Amino acid sequence: MPLLRSLVRAVFQKAASDPQVREKAQKVFEDEIKPRAKDAWERARPEVEAARDKAVKGAASLADQLNRRIQHSAAERRAQRDKDASAGSG
Secondary structure (H helix, E strand, O other), rough: HHHHHHHHHHHHHHHHHHHHHHHHHHHHHHHHHHHHHHHHHHHHHHHHHHHHHHHHHHHHHHHHHHHHHHHHHHHHHHHHHHHHHHHHHO
């Protein structure tokens, strides 16, 4: 297996150093891969943005709920502290 891996690596390194191979790879990227990726993104974009918006709204709602719970808990602790203080002084 290491021999095969070394052979494959050598082939790829030789191909990467060949100007014709690099030029062909650039052309394939520009003419085929890039347009397909752009098209796929344009088709997926509405769903991605909707999911992002839903996640943001969910996070905001959760933060609001937590904030209300914290404020309620703090108010209960203050009320208990005031009750204990008035019971102790009376």
